[in-house]
Amino acid sequence: MTKAAVFDIDGTLVDSVDLHASAWQEAFARFGHHVTFEQARSQIGKGGDQLLPIFLSAAQQQDYGNALEEWRGERFRSNYLPMVRPFSAVPELFRRVRDAGLKVAVASSAKEDELDIYLDIAGISKLVDESTSSTDAARSKPAPDIFEVALKKLGIAAVDAVAIGDTPYDAQAARKAGMRTIGMLCGGFTEGSLRASGCVAVYPGPGALLACFGASPLASGA
Structure with missing residues (x-):
């Protein structure tokens, strides 16, 4: 029962899914990676620990993965969260x-x-x-x-x-x-x-x- x-x-x-996808797309572009909206959207539902390895190498994650995720979080909260x-x-x-x-x-x-x-x-x-x-x-x-x-x-x-x-x-x-x-x-x-x-x-x-x-x-x- x-x-x-x-x-x-x-x-x-x-x-909020499209909004998260846009924030991730912007974050990857900010750090020099071309990730399409569709590619980002297909991964929404995962946290950063599971999403970043899809698009970044282990070395890239170690180098600036945390900074990218922090930038994404701030971008989402400032630009996208009010639209949810x-x-x-x-x-x-x-x-x-x-x-x-x-x-x-x-x-x-x-x-x-x-x-x-x-x-x-x-x-x-x-x-x-x-x-x-x-x-x-x-x-x-x-x-x-x-x-x-x-x-x-x-x-x-x-x-x-x-x-x-x-x-x-x-x-x-x-x-x-x-x-x-x-x-x-x-x-x-x-x-x-x-x-x-x-x-x-x-x-x-x-x-x-x-x-x-x-x-x-x-x-x-x-």
Whole structure:
């Protein structure tokens, strides 16, 4: 029986994927690397520890990887964070989950200060039992660390929890942690890529999951 829902936030609850991709693209250009928007976007959902090795050699990461990531973070916060908007029906979905007796956590690769802002933007700051950010885990998704920390904070076994995310990296991380995953199309990844990564159900976005809640993996006994 499902006892907890563990949500990703970027691309799942708030519309931020394109904004993150633009910030990464600018950061790589700043340090002399041509990375297209599409290339950057395909990696959103990972933290910097998993994303940088896709585009930088080990020597480049050691030389200026931290500086590049710091520049990206400052650029995102100053130029792009004010443009982040929530997807529809997010608070309503969280209330429905809580009314069903489930605990709720948010498990994100975002920085802790960004995560707090996202929770406010989405209108769910008071509807979350636990949250985890990149500061809580040594490795970001698709490693399972962030989900494992969330489960530990909730005091829930992996088999009794369902992850909800918009990227293959969410599903891969959740599977490694022993969890089922619901995929969301609102982050821009295809249904095929989400199912291939292990999603047991896929919905267009939070509103659709709310509308189909009774038949979803979040429903008791589903």
